[in-house]
Amino acid sequence: MKVALIAHDRKKDLMIRLCTAYQPVLEGHELFATGTTGLRVSEATGLEVHRFKSGPLGGDQQIGAMISQNEMDLVIFLRDPLAAMPHEPDVTALIRLCDVYEIPLATNIGTAEVLLRGLDSGYLDWRHFYNTDEKDELTPGY
Numbered sequence: 001m002k003v004a005l006i007a008h009d010r011k012k013d014l015m016i017r018l019c020t021a022y023q024p025v026l027e028g029h030e031l032f033a034t035g036t037t038g039l040r041v042s043e044a045t046g047l048e049v050h051r052f053k054s055g056p057l058g059g060d061q062q063i064g065a066m067i068s069q070n071e072m073d074l075v076i077f078l079r080d081p082l083a084a085m086p087h088e089p090d091v092t093a094l095i096r097l098c099d100v101y102e103i104p105l106a107t108n109i110g111t112a113e114v115l116l117r118g119l120d121s122g123y124l125d126w127r128h129f130y131n132t133d134e135k136d137e138l139t140p141g142y
């Protein structure tokens with residue numbers, strides 16, 4: 001499965017703790033991240049992470065593009081609800097695309113743990129249904 005990891009600045013330490021705790025689960029999957037989050041996670045855990053641009057420079061949009069191409073299966077986005085972001089429209093757009101394409105999305109640590117445990121237990125295996133050659137003809141949810 002392809003898993004996106006994104007954390008706003010005040011949530012990055014939490015993301016590292018999450019990735020450290022769930023490293024055995026994450027190791028079995030393809031990891032993607034916005035620039036700084038990916039750097040912090042890979043430095044702290046040694047996990048291999050494909051890094052996009054930093055969020056404010058378009059990283060959220062790059063991950064959104066993957067979602068729209070049916071190339072992302074799970075998004076963990078530890079967003080900061082108490083800080084204004086210059087790229088708030090990108091944040092909103094990414095969350096919206098998860099809903100458009102019905103991609104499991106965690107925006108806080110509580111949900112993130114549930115989803116990672118679910119991933120480990122095979123609860124997201126239904127995603128394989130969408131990962132077919134006919135994916136371009138599928139418009140999930142509509």
Ligand SMILES: O=C(CO)COP(=O)(O)O
Binds near residue numbers: 036037055091
């Ligand atoms: O701003 C972000 C998501 O909106 C995260 O970007 P970084 O991981 O580059 O800090």
